[in-house]
Amino acid sequence: xxxxxxAHSEHPEALRLWLRLLTCAQLxxxxxxxxxxxxxxxxxxxxxxxxxxxxxxxxxxxxxxSRRMMVTGGNVTGITDQLVxxxxxxxxxxxxxxxxxxxxxxxxxxxxxQDMAQQHEGWIVGAFAGLSTKDLATLHRLLGKVKEHVSxxxxxxx
Numbered sequence: 340x341x342x343x344x345x346a347h348s349e350h351p352e353a354l355r356l357w358l359r360l361l362t363c364a365q366l367x368x369x370x371x372x373x374x375x376x377x378x379x380x381x382x383x384x385x386x387x388x389x390x391x392x393x394x395x396x397x398x399x400x401x402x403x404x405s406r407r408m409m410v411t412g413g414n415v416t417g418i419t420d421q422l423v424x425x426x427x428x429x430x431x432x433x434x435x436x437x438x439x440x441x442x443x444x445x446x447x448x449x450x451x452x453q454d455m456a457q458q459h460e461g462w463i464v465g466a467f468a469g470l471s472t473k474d475l476a477t478l479h480r481l482l483g484k485v486k487e488h489v490s491x492x493x494x495x496x497x
Contacts, residue, residue: 366466367462367463367466370466371383371459371462371463378458379451379454379455379458384414384418385421386452386455388408388415388418388422388428389422389427389428389444389455390452390456391407391408392428392442392443392448392452393444393449393452393453393456397441398431398441398443398444399441399443400440400441400442401416401440401442402439404442422448426445426447427444427445427448427451428442428444428445428448429443430442431443
């Protein structure tokens with residue numbers, strides 16, 4: 340039974356909506372994970388790490404990658420080790436900091452990521468194919484309002 344099915348009509352509409360959002364996100368993520376595994380023999384965390392590096396042509400320090408991906412340094416190190424072994428990323432020493440490394444995509448890694456990103460975009464577009472252009476714009480706008488409200492509440496409590 341999925342999260343959404345656990346909510347009943349006596350629960351607030353907001354709770355039922357939250358559970359539907361989670362269910363949708365989980366279903367889409369499951370499709371993406373399966374597609375990455377089947378078509379590229381890779382994982383979503385590896386894709387996510389490469390996506391971060393693709394946005395930073397000069398590379399990123401390991402601690403910045405960890406912060407942006409919201410995972411531990413150990414997780415980033417393990418994924419990076421795999422990608423280095425496959426020639427998809429490289430580690431470079433940071434001048435003046437013997438403990439830090441800069442990680443960046445290799446040309447091979449950049450090409451592979453571009454192929455994966457193109458397919459990833461197709462999966463996401465396909466997941467929303469049941470919505471009209473107007474529906475997509477409305478959903479985007481409404482979720483933006485939720486994000487803004489939650490963000491402002493968070494800032495007030497910190």
